[in-house]
Amino acid sequence: MTVKGEDRVEDFLERIRQAWDAGDAAGYAAQFAEDASYVFFMGDAMFGRAAIAQTHHEVFTRWQKGTRMAVKPVNVRMPNKFTAVVTTVGGIGTGDRIKFDKFQTFTLHRREGRWECVAFQNTEMSRRSKPPTAPEESRTTGSAPQATPGPGSGRAAGSVRPCSWPETACAVR
Numbered sequence: 001m002t003v004k005g006e007d008r009v010e011d012f013l014e015r016i017r018q019a020w021d022a023g024d025a026a027g028y029a030a031q032f033a034e035d036a037s038y039v040f041f042m043g044d045a046m047f048g049r050a051a052i053a054q055t056h057h058e059v060f061t062r063w064q065k066g067t068r069m070a071v072k073p074v075n076v077r078m079p080n081k082f083t084a085v086v087t088t089v090g091g092i093g094t095g096d097r098i099k100f101d102k103f104q105t106f107t108l109h110r111r112e113g114r115w116e117c118v119a120f121q122n123t124e125m126s127r128r129s130k131p132p133t134a135p136e137e138s139r140t141t142g143s144a145p146q147a148t149p150g151p152g153s154g155r156a157a158g159s160v161r162p163c164s165w166p167e168t169a170c171a172v173r
Contacts, residue, residue, distance in 0.1 A: 006110065006113045006114075007110070007113060007114040007115045008115075009073060009076055009084055009086055009108065009115060010073075011115070012031065012106075012108060012114075012115040012116075012117070013071050013073065013086075013088070013106075015027075015031050016028065016031050016069070016071065017068075017069045017070075017071055019031065020060075020067070020068065020069040020092070021068045021069060023060035023061070023065065023066070024060075025053050025054075025056040025057040025059070025060050026053055028052070028053070028056050028060075029049050029050075029052040029053035029056060030049070031116060031117055032049050032052050032116060032117045032118075032120070033049065033109065033111075033116050033117065033118045034048065034049050035047065035048055035049075035118075036048065036049060036052065036116075036117055036118050036119065036120065037118075037119045037120070038051075038052050038119075038120045039120065039121045039122065040122055041102055041122045041123055041124045064092060066094060067092045067093060067094055068092065068093065068094065068098065069090060069091070069092050069098070070090055070091050070092075070093075070097075070098035070100065071088050071089075071090040071104070072088055072089050072090070072100070073086055073087070073088050074087055074088060074089055075087040081110070082109060082110045083107070083108065083109055083110070084106075084107075084108040084110075084115065085105065085106075085107055085108075086105070086106040086107075086108060087103065087104070087105050088103070088104045088105075088106065089102070089103060089104075089125075090102050090103075090104055100125070101124065101125050101130070102122055102123060102124055102125060103122075103123050103125060103129070104120065104121065104122045104123070105119075105120070105121045106119075106120055107119040107120075
C-alpha cells in the first residue's frame with residue numbers, strides 16, 4: 001500500500017541496500033527504530049539503533065569491507081496501514097551478481113510517512129530452500145508484491161499475492 005507522498009517498502013529496502021553498499025554504518029542504522037531489535041543469521045541479537053550502528057561499523061570496516069547487498073521482497077503483509085511485515089531473500093558479495101543465501105524478515109513501522117524497521121531477523125537458507133543453482137540478483141532490488149492492508153486500515157485483511165521462493169515473477173525491475 002502506498003499513500004501519495006509516503007514511503008514505499010521498496011524505498012526502505014533501497015535505502016538499506018545503498019547504505020550497505022557505501023559501508024555507511026550510521027546511514028544503515030538510521031533505517032532502524034531507536035529501540036529496534038536485530039538478529040543476525042548466526043543467532044546473535046542486538047537492541048537499539050546505537051548498537052546496530054556500532055556493530056555495523058565493525059562489519060563494514062573489517063569482516064564485510066567492500067561488500068554489496070542484493071535484496072528482493074518475496075512477501076509483504078500489512079496488518080494495518082502503519083505496519084508492514086516484509087520477507088525478503090538476500091545476500092552480500094563483491095561481484096556484479098550476488099547469490100541469495102539468506103531469508104530476512106523486516107517488521108516495518110510507518111513513522112511520519114517513512115518506513116523504519118522495528119525488528120529484523122536474518123536467517124541462512126537451508127539446503128532445501130536453495131534452488132539447485134541459487135538465483136542471483138542484479139544490483140537492484142526487486143519490486144515488492146502489492147500488499148493488502150489488514151484490520152485498522154479500512155480495508156480487508158489478507159496477505160499479498162502469493163509469491164513462493166524462488167518464483168521470479170515476484171521481482172521485476
